[in-house]
Amino acid sequence: MSSPSIVWLRDDLRLADNPALRAAIDRDEPIVVLYVLDEESPGIRPFGGAARWWLHHSLASLSGRLHDLGATLTLRRGPAERVVREAVADTGASAVFWNRRYGGAERDIDAALKTSLRDDGLEIASFAGSLLHEPWTVKTGSGTHFSVFTPFWRACLALPAPRAPLPAPRSLNGLSPGPASDDLDDWDLLPTRPDWAGGLRDTWEPGEPAARARLRSFLHDDIGTYDRARDEPSAGATSLLSPRLRWGELSPFTVWHEAVDAHGAAGFLSELGWREFAWHTVFHSPDLATVNLRRQFDAFPWPPLDPAQLAAWQRGATGIPLVDAGMRELWHTGFMHNRVRMVTASFLVKNLLIDWRRGEEWFWDTLVDADGASNPFNWQWVAGSGADAAPYFRVFNPDLQAKKFDPHGLYISEWAADAPTEPIVDLAATRKAALAAYDVVKRSSPAPS
Ligand SMILES: Cc1cc2nc3c(=O)[nH]c(=O)nc-3n(C[C@H](O)[C@H](O)[C@H](O)COP(=O)(O)OP(=O)(O)OC[C@H]3O[C@@H](n4cnc5c(N)ncnc54)[C@H](O)[C@@H]3O)c2cc1C
Numbered sequence: 302m303s304s305p306s307i308v309w310l311r312d313d314l315r316l317a318d319n320p321a322l323r324a325a326i327d328r329d330e331p332i333v334v335l336y337v338l339d340e341e342s343p344g345i346r347p348f349g350g351a352a353r354w355w356l357h358h359s360l361a362s363l364s365g366r367l368h369d370l371g372a373t374l375t376l377r378r379g380p381a382e383r384v385v386r387e388a389v390a391d392t393g394a395s396a397v398f399w400n401r402r403y404g405g406a407e408r409d410i411d412a413a414l415k416t417s418l419r420d421d422g423l424e425i426a427s428f429a430g431s432l433l434h435e436p437w438t439v440k441t442g443s444g445t446h447f448s449v450f451t452p453f454w455r456a457c458l459a460l461p462a463p464r465a466p467l468p469a470p471r472s473l474n475g476l477s478p479g480p481a482s483d484d485l486d487d488w489d490l491l492p493t494r495p496d497w498a499g500g501l502r503d504t505w506e507p508g509e510p511a512a513r514a515r516l517r518s519f520l521h522d523d524i525g526t527y528d529r530a531r532d533e534p535s536a537g538a539t540s541l542l543s544p545r546l547r548w549g550e551l552s553p554f555t556v557w558h559e560a561v562d563a564h565g566a567a568g569f570l571s572e573l574g575w576r577e578f579a580w581h582t583v584f585h586s587p588d589l590a591t592v593n594l595r596r597q598f599d600a601f602p603w604p605p606l607d608p609a610q611l612a613a614w615q616r617g618a619t620g621i622p623l624v625d626a627g628m629r630e631l632w633h634t635g636f637m638h639n640r641v642r643m644v645t646a647s648f649l650v651k652n653l654l655i656d657w658r659r660g661e662e663w664f665w666d667t668l669v670d671a672d673g674a675s676n677p678f679n680w681q682w683v684a685g686s687g688a689d690a691a692p693y694f695r696v697f698n699p700d701l702q703a704k705k706f707d708p709h710g711l712y713i714s715e716w717a718a719d720a721p722t723e724p725i726v727d728l729a730a731t732r733k734a735a736l737a738a739y740d741v742v743k744r745s746s747p748a749p750s
Contacts, residue, residue: 304395305331305476307388311407312672313400313430313549314359315509316366318466320428321398328424331476333392334367334374336360338488339381344406346590346673349666351635354498355507357490359548362508364485372475376483381410386418391480395423400430400549403580404673405587432577433463433553436584439577446585449689453581454574466555500633505544505669512550515541520563528568534627534638535711540569541636543670546576553577579678582688589687590661590677598686600745602738603656610653613725614645615663617717620724623703624648626716633716635669640706646683647697652731654738657684685739693739696732 306325313319314336325332340347348356364374377384389397397418402411415425429435439447439456447453492498505511519540530538545551553573560566583589593599613619617628627641637645642664649660661680665671681687707713 303331303393303476305333305392306396306398307333307335307385307392307394309335309337309385309397309399310363311336311399311402311549312547313552314363315469315512315550315552316363316370317469317509317513318430318552318555319400320430320467321400321426322470323467324398324426324428325396326470326473328396329474330396331474332372333388333394333476333480334372335385335388336374336376337381337384338376338378339384339410340378342380342382342406342410344409346406346665349668349671350492350497351501351667351669352665352671353490354492354501354635355505355544355548355669357485357488358505358507359550360485362510366509367473367475370470370473370475372473373479373482375480376485376488378483378488382414382417385414388480389418389421389423392476396425397423398426398428401427401435402431403436403584405583408587430552430554431549432580433457433557433573434460434577436581439581446581447578448582450575450578451689453578454571457574457577463554463557466552466558501635501669504634504636507544507548507550509550512542512545515545516551516556516559520560524560524563524569525565527565531568532640532706533712534641534707535709535715539639543675544636547670547672547675576675578688579674582678583674589681590665590673591658593686594681594688595686595690597742597745598684600742601686602741604654606655606659607653610725611649611655611659614649614653614655614660618721619648619726620721621648621699621728622710622713622717622720623699623707625720626713629716629720631664631667635667637668638712640702641712642679643683644697644699644702646680648699650684651693651696651735652726652728654731654735657681657686693742694736696735698728698732700728 306328308322308325316322339345367374377388385397418425434457439453441447523538526538530536542551542556546553556573557570560569586594614628617625617632619625623641624645627637627645631637646660649655650657657680661677664676678687682690685691685693703713
């Protein structure tokens, strides 16, 4: 009698450097690779539209690769605790392995499953696959977590170097016949009415092979100019690896080890550090997407929402060229350059005085790399309410940002050539109003957290 091992994949849609998959291979029993679409468990945030598109294609790619190696991908939908237990019952599995996740609701689910399956006598193990350093291992001298990036990253660099990545398997002993699986198409992850994903299709090829190819071409062609050109949205100087890391088509260990010896790697690797810092922050503040990290910001006097202004921002119709270019790039491709993300976010929060949470929600729905840490973390960073945040009174002027980072207007003409030219707000007057609102925060005493 075989006693299969289940590998429960989540944000790690890859074969290479997958410690949970490796543990199952080493156990030498038939393997069931399971993905659960869980939009129901308490606290789980359903994926946005662009993320669903990416997930569909990444799962399709993974399924094909598993098939080539001798295994299948089992798809199930529903609350993970129930569905994983059902998969155990259906297959007679005696072990379940997964790579850890760090959001609050996800950790609760995983901890409950670990306990209950162990109580049932199964072998359960979880592994570090998605972050270079487990959030609880990076501590200040007094044993607390970090709230400022520079000492956080210094502390990470002082830890033992990230482990070497594990090789991809050459073949797999899949359980045959595999357990019943949903049909990916039945999950309706792709938009149909209307099909707005043409720009995403033109821009991206989800899946591990394309992710590895992108890493190689970035390291070969672009990393040398990264530090100099990374802030210029038309330069194409950044790695475009964020969706790959978000879905785990590449592990940060692979990226780290392949990049570390390259000329100019330090700046690039410190950006991976910001990703680590965002998860470190969420691990210690799981409500980051909804609650101001600096509770003084609870006193911010947000005016009533003007839906027309929010819609103009979402559609890239503000009349501010760099903002409109960024919002149109986002809508078309599911991605926006980091500098422009900062400018568009600042414009929403400071010139339109719209709560950062509305912007975070829009990015959540439209970014292919939207994740539960980097998105709220960066929104709070821009708003001034977050960890190591930009001070609120530093209001980006989008026109000056355009002069500095898009001096020849290449990015703006690519994305916003036909955008309206009449600004919906006056930048100087709204800047003044933002600073007056911020005065209210400064005068308020911090609420107990
Ligand atoms: C308002 C706002 C929202 C954002 N939302 C997200 C999000 O949902 N998901 C996301 O991955 N990034 C987010 N970012 C961070 C950043 O814009 C993207 O990671 C970056 O633009 C991705 O492009 P790249 O892969 O070419 O980056 P590169 O410059 O090549 O950086 C390499 C990697 O480092 C990480 N990284 C870089 N900058 C940051 C950062 N500021 N915070 C966290 N990780 C970083 C990413 O994983 C990225 O792939 C947001 C930034 C802002 C200002």
